[in-house]
Amino acid sequence: VQLQASGGGLVQAGNSLTLSCVVSGRTFSDYGMGWFRQTPGKEREFVAAMRWSGGSTYYGDSVKGRFTISRDNTKNTVYLQMSSLKPEDTAVYYCARDSRRYSNYPTHILGEYDYWGQGTQVTVSS
Secondary structure, three states, X not given: OOEEEEOOEEEEOOOOXXXXXXXXXXXHHHOOEEEEEEOOOOOOEEEEEXXXXXXXXXXXXXXXXXXXXXXXXXXXXXXXXXXXXOHHHOEEEXXXXXXXXXXXXXXXXXXXXXXXXXXXXXXXXX
């Protein structure tokens, strides 16, 4: 299984950006997916997660109401739509696969994720 994240870049505060993560393999639709972010010297922070079949989502408090996770199981892709971006959203963003097949409950627990993308840098200028 390989995850390829893309869509990062430099954006001004208040603007929007959408990240994508393409997952190789035939079983993408069997697993929940999540997004995390990390800045230098800090632990990886949970951003958002979605159930394997879509529908159920879970967000970190710092992004709730501004970010939206979605997935297209026909394209093996999970998205993170980020709006009203703030300088504190600056980080490397990682997509990850929830190891719990067919779990109905998206998780924020980093240890529940078994495969990770390489990360994509998002920089928000003030």
